[in-house]
Amino acid sequence: MQNKKRPDSSEFACLAPNFGGKTESMTVSSPPQGTPLAANASHEPKPARDISPGCRRTVVLTGASGGIGILIARRLLDQNYRVIALCRSKPAIESELLSHIACDLGASGSLAEACSRIHEHHAPVFAVIHCAGTISPSFMATADEKDITTQISLNLSAPILLTRHLLPLMQTIDGRQKSCIVFVNSMAAVMPLAGSAVYAAAKAGLRSFALSLAQEARPRGILVSSVFPGAVQTDMLIREMKEGGSVLNYVSTPLDPDVVAKAVTDQLIRCGSERFLPAIDGVFGRLCMLAPCLLRLSLPLLRFIGKRGYLRTKTRL
Numbered sequence: 001m002q003n004k005k006r007p008d009s010s011e012f013a014c015l016a017p018n019f020g021g022k023t024e025s026m027t028v029s030s031p032p033q034g035t036p037l038a039a040n041a042s043h044e045p046k047p048a049r050d051i052s053p054g055c056r057r058t059v060v061l062t063g064a065s066g067g068i069g070i071l072i073a074r075r076l077l078d079q080n081y082r083v084i085a086l087c088r089s090k091p092a093i094e095s096e097l098l099s100h101i102a103c104d105l106g107a108s109g110s111l112a113e114a115c116s117r118i119h120e121h122h123a124p125v126f127a128v129i130h131c132a133g134t135i136s137p138s139f140m141a142t143a144d145e146k147d148i149t150t151q152i153s154l155n156l157s158a159p160i161l162l163t164r165h166l167l168p169l170m171q172t173i174d175g176r177q178k179s180c181i182v183f184v185n186s187m188a189a190v191m192p193l194a195g196s197a198v199y200a201a202a203k204a205g206l207r208s209f210a211l212s213l214a215q216e217a218r219p220r221g222i223l224v225s226s227v228f229p230g231a232v233q234t235d236m237l238i239r240e241m242k243e244g245g246s247v248l249n250y251v252s253t254p255l256d257p258d259v260v261a262k263a264v265t266d267q268l269i270r271c272g273s274e275r276f277l278p279a280i281d282g283v284f285g286r287l288c289m290l291a292p293c294l295l296r297l298s299l300p301l302l303r304f305i306g307k308r309g310y311l312r313t314k315t316r317l
Helices: 009-013 067-078 108-120 145-169 197-220 235-242 257-266 279-290 292-316
Strands: 058-062 082-087 098-102 127-130 179-184 222-229 274-277
Touching: 058 067, 058 145, 067 082, 067 257, 082 108, 098 108, 108 145, 127 145, 145 197, 179 197, 179 257, 197 222, 222 257, 257 274, 274 279, 279 292
Parallel strands: 058 082, 058 127, 082 098, 127 179, 179 222, 222 274
Antiparallel strands: none
16 A cells, blocks of 8 residues: 655645634643643754745734724735634634634633644644733722633733643744734733723733743744733723723823734734834833832823823714
8 A cells, every 4th residue: 555645844834724614522631731832842942844935824813803803814814814713703804814713712621622723734823913802990899700810811811821832833934034923912011000900910911921932932933022002992992991991091092903903913024022002101101110109100190181081082972
């Protein structure tokens, strides 16, 4: 009997995911603690396999069904990337380059199963964009325990676990362009505010995770970056304000979500460590991290400016 030819690394790299709308279920356990990132990984990090420049690149995107996420998905598709959307509902986009894997990011089992499907179909991953997030503003004395757990799970635990599962599948393109992981973070990571303690804590933790991961991933040819938008004019911001969100969201005019989407997709070409939007808010936020008293002293003025900005926005609506 003639043996079938096994594809070499270049052939493997050009295999594209073909999920074909299958909905079959499978159970995959999370990797045990201490398991190396790849099956044959040694203690020394190994460079990822190169992908042929002519091969279509695959991007795994969370939060792609709405808000900033769906705008990121559209931009990626316009740039001829193959997009794997990990979210509960299918994005309202019709494209042969878009594959949807239903996934509850807050459930570790669902996340592991989704990643196993990507691995099963031999999809080399060029980039991962973590865009999913949630906020439930409240003061700690009255905070709902479920809301606390959900915010930590979706804003911090899920990106960490997803990164752990996908790192072994990540590849680089032969040449100067590198594989990358992009975290859509928040200005709350450097500007913690009353009423958003849990959200700010999760985002600050995500920033530290990204900075640490960058040191680990660079030897493998993988770059890590974070985008920190201030308030963005999305349904999430409207809901946040209805639930008692801070008027400090309106110290600066809320950003157009497409501006944020462009900043995120630009990271795939010019991957930097951190980018703050608007930049001046990032400077101020980082200064507050160095001198926390600066935020405390400036809060009365910031609240005054934010209240005026919020009233102007409500008037226009």
